[in-house]
Amino acid sequence: MDQFGNTDQKESRLGDTIEPSNGCFPVSAEYHILKGNKKKASLQNFKGPIFEMVILLEGTADIHLEKEGKDTRCLNVSSGMFFLHLNHGQWRSSITPQNRTAKILHLFYECNSLYSFIGVKDFRPAHSNIRTETMASGIVAPPPPTMSSIIADIYLLLENNKNDKMHLTLKALELLWVFFSSDFSKPEKKINSNDLIAIRKSVDILKNNLGSPPCLNELAKSVGMSASKFKILFPKIYGMPPYEYLRQKKMEKAMSLLLNSEMNVTEVAMEVGYNSLSHFSKAFFKAHRIKPSRVGKHKR
Numbered sequence: 199m200d201q202f203g204n205t206d207q208k209e210s211r212l213g214d215t216i217e218p219s220n221g222c223f224p225v226s227a228e229y230h231i232l233k234g235n236k237k238k239a240s241l242q243n244f245k246g247p248i249f250e251m252v253i254l255l256e257g258t259a260d261i262h263l264e265k266e267g268k269d270t271r272c273l274n275v276s277s278g279m280f281f282l283h284l285n286h287g288q289w290r291s292s293i294t295p296q297n298r299t300a301k302i303l304h305l306f307y308e309c310n311s312l313y314s315f316i317g318v319k320d321f322r323p324a325h326s327n328i329r330t331e332t333m334a335s336g337i338v339a340p341p342p343p344t345m346s347s348i349i350a351d352i353y354l355l356l357e358n359n360k361n362d363k364m365h366l367t368l369k370a371l372e373l374l375w376v377f378f379s380s381d382f383s384k385p386e387k388k389i390n391s392n393d394l395i396a397i398r399k400s401v402d403i404l405k406n407n408l409g410s411p412p413c414l415n416e417l418a419k420s421v422g423m424s425a426s427k428f429k430i431l432f433p434k435i436y437g438m439p440p441y442e443y444l445r446q447k448k449m450e451k452a453m454s455l456l457l458n459s460e461m462n463v464t465e466v467a468m469e470v471g472y473n474s475l476s477h478f479s480k481a482f483f484k485a486h487r488i489k490p491s492r493v494g495k496h497k498r
Contacts, residue, residue, distance in 0.1 A: 225306070225370050226306040230301070230304060232299065233295065233298075247309040248307060251374075252303070256277050256299065256391060258276045258277065260293070260294045263290075263291055265288055271335070273338050278390060279341075280349075283333065283334075303353060307374055343389070343435045344376045345380065348373045350398035352366065353394075353395060354398055393431055394435065397431055403421075404444050408444070408470050410471060411444055445485075448472075449482055452470050455470075456493040
């Protein structure tokens with residue numbers, strides 16, 4: 199598999215997943231900053247069909263689909279939208295930023311290797327309403343909230359230049375699965391990419407401060423967002439209010455500590471921010487349908 203063709207555009211490649219090699223399937227995820235109005239070539243010489251996904255984090259770009267040297271289709275993708283194309287090898291795609299900087303996530307999935315890895319010839323779920331013909335002609339749409347949260351995760355992994363190829367690969371595959379499971383017949387309201395990243399950073403703050411989390415106003419302020427906007431956007435991306443999400447993560451950590459540490463129930467309750475053992479026990483039972491004192495060998 200060739201890498202991106204040479205270009206005069208400035209770019210920032212901050213990371214990628216497993217490269218194709220014997221015994222592993224190729225999935226590539228990259229972050230690029232495109233400048234100017236010259237075309238940027240996509241990956242070339244894949245063996246067999248590929249899924250290509252472009253997510254516009256900032257700016258606007260045209261996706262050119264060329265066949266037999268002719269520019270047969272041009273799709274405009276604006277900030278907060280994504281493009282997906284199923285290419286059986288007849289098409290060459292390229293990206294042209296419009297007038298100013300465009301920031302993109304660019305993902306590729308080599309289909310035959312994925313089919314071999316999963317053991318099926320079509321990894322779309324049975325309930326998927328996305329047709330092969332539609333993907334072959336190219337899809338441009340706003341991502342639903344479930345896709346948006348994964349996109350934010352992938353961006354932050356690449357932005358922080360974390361050499362966690364397994365995590366990045368799994369997130370890229372999760373993104374593809376959620377795409378196939380989504381219903382694009384229902385219009386979705388776009389969420390600004392900066393807002394997505396801000397909400398994702400707030401989740402990191404909550405996870406790192408389970409025992410003493412900030413109040414909602416402080417949390418929103420720490421990611422540069424008003425409390426009212428934060429309360430609206432968080433459920434759209436994570437499917438629940440922020441402090442319901444916090445309780446869920448507290449209970450997940452509590453279960454992990456009870457199973458994998460020498461801490462007793464009281465110590466675990468204090469670790470995840472509960473001063474009342476009875477309140478902790480009720481919350482734990484509601485989340486896991488088992489009393490904390492009955493988990494593993496731990497007793498009160």
